[in-house]
Amino acid sequence: VVSEYIGRDVEIGDISVGIFTGVDLKDVSIKENAEYGEGEFLRIDNVELSFSFLDLLQKKLNIKNIYFKSPLIRIIRDEKGVFNFSDLIEKGTTKEAAKEKRKEEKGKKQTASKKDTFAFNVKKIVIDGGTILFTDRNEGEESSYRLENIYISLKGELAKKAFDISVKSNLKISENEASSLPIDIKGSIDLINKGCNISFVSKDVNPYAVVNAINPQYSSFVETLKGSKTDFEITANSKDYEKNAAIKSEIFLKAFGEKVSIPVDLKLKTPFANPEIEAKVNIENLSIPFIEKVLPLSIKEEINLISLEDGKIGTSLFYEGTIDDFSLSSVIGDFRIKEFKAKFKDYGNIPLTMNADGKIENGEISIKLSPLKLGNSDFFVRGNTKIPKEDAPINVNVSSESKILDLDEVVKKFTSSEEEETLRKNREKAEKSSKLEKGEEKKSKLFKLILSAKAEKIKYSNLPVNSLFLNAQYMQDIIKIPNLTFNLGEGKFFLKSEAYLGKKSEKLSGMVDAQNISLKDLKPLLFSDFSGKIEGLVTTKADYSAFGLDAERIKKTLRSKGKVEVKNITVSGVEFLNKVANLLSADELKTVVFKDGETVFHIKNEEIEYGKLRLNGKDLKVASDGDIAFDGKIDGKAILKLSPELSKKISGGKALNNFIGNKKGWTEIPLKFSGTTNSPKISLEMKSVKKKAVEKGKELLRQELDKIFKKDSGRKKKGKSVGKKKKSKKEDAVRKGINKLKDIFSLPGN
Secondary structure, rough: OHHHOOOOOOEEEEEEOOOOOEEEEEEEEEEEEEEOOOEEEEEEEEEEEOHHHHHHHHOEEEEEEEEEEEEEHHHHHOOOOOEEOHHHHHHHHHHHHHHHHHHHHOOOOOOOHHHOOEEEEOOOEEEEEEEEEEEEEEOOOEEEEEEEEEEEEOOOOOOOOEEEEEEEEEEEEOOOHHHHHHHHEEEEEEEEOOOOEEEEEEEOOOOHHHHHHHHHHHEEEEHEEEEOEEEEEEEEEEOOOEEEEEEEEEEEEEEEEEEEEEEEEEEEEOOOOEEEEEEEEEEEEEHHHHHHOOOOOHHHHHHEEEEEEEEEEEEEEEEEEEOOOOOHHHHHEEEEEEEEEEEEEEOOOEEEEEEEEEEEEEEEEEEEEEEEEEEEEEEEEEEEOOHHHHHHHHEEEEEEEEEEEEOOHHHHHHHOOOHHHHHHHHHHHHHHHHHHOOOEEEEOOEEEEEEEEEEEEEEOOOOOOEEEEEEEEEEEEEEEEEEEEEEEOOOOEEEEEEEEEOOOOOOOEEEEEEEEEOOOOOHHHHHOOOOOOEEEEEEEEEEEEEOOOOOHHHHHHOEEEEEEEEEEEEEEEHHHHHHHHHOOOOHHHEEEEEEEEEEEEEOOOOOOEEEEEEEEEEEEEEEEEEEEEEOOOEEEEEEEEEOOOHHHHHHOHHHHHHEEEEEOOOEEEEEEEEEEEOOOOEEHHHHHHHHHHHHHHHHHHHHHHHHHHHHHHHHHHHHOOOOOOHHHHHHHHHHHHHHHHHHHHOOOOO
């Protein structure tokens, strides 16, 4: 009869019936659906039914006990998601539907009296030593799970009142005993009124072993929890479980000497038909250092430069909707970070502290840090991001404001050679961790960060920097800075930059535009070892590029071209000027003043090549071309143009002016220089001096001869003869002029 009803072969090894003992069935089995292979779907070693035959005579079936010994059920879900017991449910549903239809057709009415009613009740059902084998082929790969040592006890008048339920079992996910989940269920169920009160407990679960057994692909996310244990406690209450149910659950994670509680509350409407859910998660004062310890190693490597010291995080999350409609973007809530403390351990342990509040609403996460303190600087930061769907890019917007930005400590730590070496090692480590076992690069989710920052005042090397504004963007290993502006004293500074952070090469490029920057203000930054005086305004515009991001590599590969203009320059106390002044015996040249000037430059191979340098002053003008190496070496030429007034003050100035002066009376002195900026070697460029002097000498000689011959020619026209005395005077004058030229050029002879 049973075989016909369920459509499967049913076998019973032996049946015994006793008036006082009841019914005893041995070796009961239900065959497997042929579509899922051969063998048995269900096998029970022994089934015992204890009831009273005397009660049957009174139309009462009071079953005292139903005992199932060692039942074994094999459940299979195929590639289409269909279970091997689906045909049993369909047949049962069809039979019940046919029965109901017959009732409607006959118009049967419930007119039977109480004396005609057959009473039925079950007081206890026990399943002892049961096993459920579950094979899942739905995901393409076959997975097997084993629920063993099942003990189920149902006590009470099951057909009339609520009954107590007790379930103990062990869910074995793999052969590894560490992957087992002990199950303990207690409570009561009321089938008549459809109510329930049930608790579920599973203790000392190893999360790593369980995840690794279910899907090793995700085991890396919990690899830090290998030695930890987790307890699950769940309670379910309902007055009508077909309409609604309330579930309270709490997860206790025990790891690293701490026990963390994560409570979750659920309310279900129509639990068995695409239920609507109200879910709440409320976490208070979760330790941030604990979170760091349980993070996956891959994420730890990403935040390796930060050492988390203290802080608490709390969150309240809420979701309302169906299971099918659930997504992260439909969650709302808030979170809080309190007394967060950390250090940038790779940068001299610069301290970082903050408090933060955030919201999750309408698919967007927003956060406010008030304040974030880095070193001695306070930042008021706001940020937001849309929760992405599937492979959509992650876009994060951050804005920051600061009244005082103290960079002295930060820059000092960031630019030390020791920290640069640490950075290099960290980058190499990150590159290695970004490879898969096959050597292929991981495909990461597209991430885009947009940053805007303001600072009223910047503290750095005593520079008067204020009104800083920054726009920056990071995406796919590229940092773009379309706009960095700030005031330096009365001047303005603008920078545009782009940095590529690729694993194979790092590149930096951009342009800088500085307007009317005070050299006095720049002195601490550019001329930190300079003990002299330098004042004036400088304007420059240049393009630049370099490979690498650390200071040493940038220095080696820097390329730049640009132009510099200066105004109202005063320089004194410079060794270069002292050497020039000593060479020309003119102390007036130890301090120089220029009204304006300009030059073009080209930086490459760790040196600055400058050309067409022109400096214009009242008494001094300079034209120069040369090189200045990053290590201080110098090499070049210069022409000093001294005004007639200044020329008179130098030693031999009148004589020099006679032979190397120009038509306007300015003395032009060609120099060449070498050595270093601290110890320059300066001398006259004799080739140019001699060439200029020869040209000047020829001109002077021509002028003298013209005078002599003009006078002699004039006397001849008047018929006067030149006496010997007069003639000798002319010869002496010519001879003196020639000897003067010889003395200047150190020529031999009279």
